Amino acid sequence: MTVQLDDVTVHFGRTCALESCTLTVAAGETVALLGPSGSGKSTALKAVAGFVRPSSGRIRLDGQDVTELPPAKRGIGVVVQQYALFPHLRVEDNVAFGLRAARRPKGEVTRRVAEMLGLVGMTSYARRFPRELSGGQQQRVAIARALAIRPKVLLLDEPLAALDAQLRADLLIELQNLRREVPTLAIIYVTHDQSEALALADRIAVMRDARLIDLAPTTTLYQTPPSAFTASFLGNANLLPIKSSNNEVTVAGHVIPGVQPISGKELLCIRPHAVRLGAGGVPGRVTGVQWRGASYQLTCEVADVLVRVDLAADGAVPAVGADVQLVLPSEACSLVSR
Numbered sequence: 419m420t421v422q423l424d425d426v427t428v429h430f431g432r433t434c435a436l437e438s439c440t441l442t443v444a445a446g447e448t449v450a451l452l453g454p455s456g457s458g459k460s461t462a463l464k465a466v467a468g469f470v471r472p473s474s475g476r477i478r479l480d481g482q483d484v485t486e487l488p489p490a491k492r493g494i495g496v497v498v499q500q501y502a503l504f505p506h507l508r509v510e511d512n513v514a515f516g517l518r519a520a521r522r523p524k525g526e527v528t529r530r531v532a533e534m535l536g537l538v539g540m541t542s543y544a545r546r547f548p549r550e551l552s553g554g555q556q557q558r559v560a561i562a563r564a565l566a567i568r569p570k571v572l573l574l575d576e577p578l579a580a581l582d583a584q585l586r587a588d589l590l591i592e593l594q595n596l597r598r599e600v601p602t603l604a605i606i607y608v609t610h611d612q613s614e615a616l617a618l619a620d621r622i623a624v625m626r627d628a629r630l631i632d633l634a635p636t637t638t639l640y641q642t643p644p645s646a647f648t649a650s651f652l653g654n655a656n657l658l659p660i661k662s663s664n665n666e667v668t669v670a671g672h673v674i675p676g677v678q679p680i681s682g683k684e685l686l687c688i689r690p691h692a693v694r695l696g697a698g699g700v701p702g703r704v705t706g707v708q709w710r711g712a713s714y715q716l717t718c719e720v721a722d723v724l725v726r727v728d729l730a731a732d733g734a735v736p737a738v739g740a741d742v743q744l745v746l747p748s749e750a751c752s753l754v755s756r
């Protein structure tokens with residue numbers, strides 16, 4: 419099922435929580451809404467679910483306008499950060515809840531509950547109460563419950579935020595498996611954690627100050643971000659001031675081969691792992707060396723900017739104070755606006 423936000427604006431009193439948001443998520447596609455706290459991610463999700471009413475704009479599912487439809491009639495599965503299971507119901511009854519509310523036949527409910535618990539690896543916990551489960555297990559049950567009604571759209575709002583690092587990693591893998599097993603599901607995944615967005619999403623929509631500012635396939639956005647904000651939000655980024663003239667781009671007076679100027683783009687973005695040390699690069703001086711286990715991170719001063727460089731831990735590492743040349747391969751460079 420295709421999910422469409424068409425020029426959706428949401429106000430809470432005087433606060434504009436979402437401004438003119440337009441986004442289409444195709445069947446089988448996962449789009450992450452990524453952005454800092456308060457940027458409007460949850461509001462966008464709630465507008466799709468029907469929990470908040472847009473001040474203007476329309477929500478469409480497979481082209482059908484559902485803006486006026488109550489949440490329960492939209493056939494959407496929702497999972498939020500605080501698992502919100504019914505505490506007095508056993509796991510199996512939590513998962514069965516939506517099916518029973520829809521008055522599905524008993525045999526079907528039993529079959530479907532078993533199927534869903536199998537999908538999230540919780541079959542042996544069917545008779546437990548939520549309080550007898552870990553956070554990660556509760557979140558698995560919440561996902562099973564959301565999927566039990568066979569929604570064509572799944573909305574996930576920071577589903578891993580309350581979990582510790584190991585559980586987050588485990589559940590991220592489960593969600594990847596889920597995508598394979600329910601290949602037509604459209605998923606909108608709200609997070610402020612770029613690693614979750616990178617791991618899961620086909621496309622990422624970056625939100626800032628109630629606006630969707632950048633939207634592109636995940637790898638494109640990571641490798642060639644259009645703005646400094648998106649570049650930094652998606653991971654470590656060096657953002658180096660450039661000068662453009664005669665079809666050339668220079669960093670600290672040094673021409674970067676293969677990079678063409680673009681009007682309005684004043685910074686060169688390159689990830690620390692893409693910078694190499696070698697002859698013919700931009701001259702700099704090492705000001706810091708940090709061991710990170712699998713790599714070293716160097717800080718190098720180039721003119722008056724600091725450039726971070728990741729070097730494999732098994733190679734030669736220059737000492738603090740050493741003069742180096744930083745090679746910026748053109749295929750790893752993108753020009754971004756401030």
Ligand SMILES: Nc1ncnc2c1ncn2[C@@H]1O[C@H](COP(=O)(O)OP(=O)(O)OP(=O)(O)O)[C@@H](O)[C@H]1O
Nearest residue numbers: 430433434435454455456457458459460461462610
């Ligand atoms: N029910 C509400 N009443 C009033 N203001 C609200 C309400 N819900 C959200 N807001 C405001 O709308 C803006 C966007 O909030 P939203 O929850 O969508 O952000 P978010 O990006 O999901 O943030 P977070 O990552 O912290 O959950 C914020 O300024 C918030 O304070």
